[in-house]
Amino acid sequence: MIKFNLNGRKIETDAPPTARLLDVIREDFTLIGTKEGCGEGECGACSVFVNNLLQNSCLIPIGSIDGAEVVTIEGIMESDQFKILDESYSEAGGVQCGYCIPGMVMASAALLSQNPHPSEDEIREGISGNLCRCTGYNMIVEAINMAAKKGDGLWKKQ
Amino acid sequence: MEETIIAYRFDRLEETLSQLNKANCAIVAGGTDVMVMHKSRRGVPPKITKPIIFIDHLLELKQVNQNGNDLHIGACCTYSELLRDPLIPMPLKKAIKTIAAPAIRNRGTLGGNICNASPAGDTLPLLYVYNAKLLLRSVNGDRIVPICEFIQGVRRVQREPNEILTEIILPSVLEEGAHVVFEKVGNRNADAIAKVGFAGYIRTKGAVIEDVRFAFGAVGPTMIRSNEIEKKLLGKTIPVTDMDIAKVVAAFDKIIKPIDDQRSTAIYRKTVALNLLRYFLTNSTHIQHI
Missing domain, CATH: 1.10.150.120 ([2Fe-2S]-binding domain)
Incomplete structure (x- = not known):
């Protein structure tokens, strides 16, 4: 089980460790504000914050962000x-x-x-x-x- | 039935090394190359056949320190971290700014760029002219290899399966009278893979050239450097004469053999590479005069 914080909520997922953060947030958590464009880190449509840093969620295997804080566009909409x-x-x-x-x-x-x-x-x-x-x-x-x-x-x- | 993917993420380098000693694993640092290389369909995780071992969070691999004249850079420092670090020399920062864009610089690592050993690896020409040395660590101990021996060809490096690249050592980065230049030519300012990369290093005492180094990227299977050609300029005075510049350019003309691919053509690459060399020799040797 991989655990991390998504838009302020503690979450767990049994997705494989190489699953892309992009797929996990869109498909498992239906946060579809984050888009897939090129899928290769060149277009930025999938940008999210990981530990307050802008990153391309299409390039992040979720196994590498255990315990991290992830914020998507939905997570900043009330600010x-x-x-x-x-x-x-x-x-x-x-x-x-x-x-x-x-x-x-x-x-x-x-x-x-x-x-x-x-x-x-x-x-x-x-x-x-x-x-x-x-x-x-x-x-x-x-x-x-x-x-x-x-x-x-x-x-x-x- | 889906295959289970095994992945490790230890808190310490030591545990990581002992796991690597037990089984051959795919090492993943920032993952910005690995995830693209093994990309699958939307919604399908990238297929990596070996067990995976994540290393980008290891604090032991994120330190930068100056040891005498040598600068030691942790292999898993991200580009953004290096841009913020006061110890990193300006030419290296300038090169890093041409790499990718902010989001990838927050993930991509210097060690990853080296171990990926792409012919177009952005930091490689510069690391070659800095005579970078690499510290590789395993349960059996440490060894240090010059970068030009470590990288053997397209995506081929001389790393044993149980080793991790832990540090990049730049010897004598503080040397006086040294002038270092990096140039990259790509299709777009951000996120472009280089068509041509060039790094030049020159150190003079008074008007005499004591050391000079050139490295070209994306114009061969790996970086092109020639000690033999560099030697031709040692002991000469600056500004370098037009005749000497022509000799050096002609010598590189013989050994630079780029290819045509989706990014550029061989003829374009060669022309630009030699122009960058000529420009460096004409301009950098004047700057020293001031």
Whole structure:
């Protein structure tokens, strides 16, 4: 049995140790906000936090994260930071088809919590592991910039 | 009936080593290569035939320390951890920043990049010019191997089944007058596998070249380095003359034999590799003059 913490809840799973964290959270726990894009760590659609660090859940064998804290997009939806990101993405027009957005929002939250006032280059670096095929990125960069300003003081430096 | 997958995750390196001595296992550090290599269909766990042993959480493999002139880097330090560590030299940090993207840098390890022995391994050209040495540990004891002997070919390394790569040792990283450069050419800034990688090292005393090293990645089965060609420049003064640059470039032209694949063509790779060498020799030997 592998035990870890998922969105603040202690959970156990009998999935094999090589099962991808992505499959376990989507299929065993029906947390389907986390998406599968490439399945090879190149698109960021499956981004989650493991022990507060942004990671690609498609590359994580669950046997390696015994005892870890995993947070998915569902786990941050009630936070004030999420609300600011939600508003900013809408206002900037950062969402079109929406498939990449849970991963983008996770990457945005990871960036802002480490660097509450990022430059444009730093924003682009922060989301460099996330692919979006609709927006051409500029509106997403604008959304993150807006979230940094609107949420000033909310993103505390870790 | 599904096969049971056996996996171990011990708290200590010692227990891990004694398990490795009992059975041949697949060692998994960050897993960023292993999980892609053995990828299966959606919802189906990657198929790894050997028992698995996870090592990326072992604290013994996450230390960085300076020992005299040598820098010892724990094999399971993630790229993000190395970027934050004040002991890691700037050229290595610069190289790490070109690897993947934040999410993978939070998982991928330096030791994993070495043991995976990809011809395009991002950190490898730089580790070759640093003359990196690798500390391998087993229940029988330790041994140290230069990286150029450890990596033997495409995904082939000289590791005994009961050994773990525990430390990467960069000798004399603090040497004065040394200038180190790393360049990577890929399709996308983030998450790209290199088409060409290049690292150059030059150390001068006054205007005299005391040591010079070059390594090329992704243009052969493993990194290309040539002590013979490097020797041609020892004792020369900087800036290196156009004639000497042409000689060195021509010598590498003979031994760099890249291939065509889905990422690039042989001709492109060779042209870019030699251009990077020429650029390094033209520019880096001027910087030293200031």
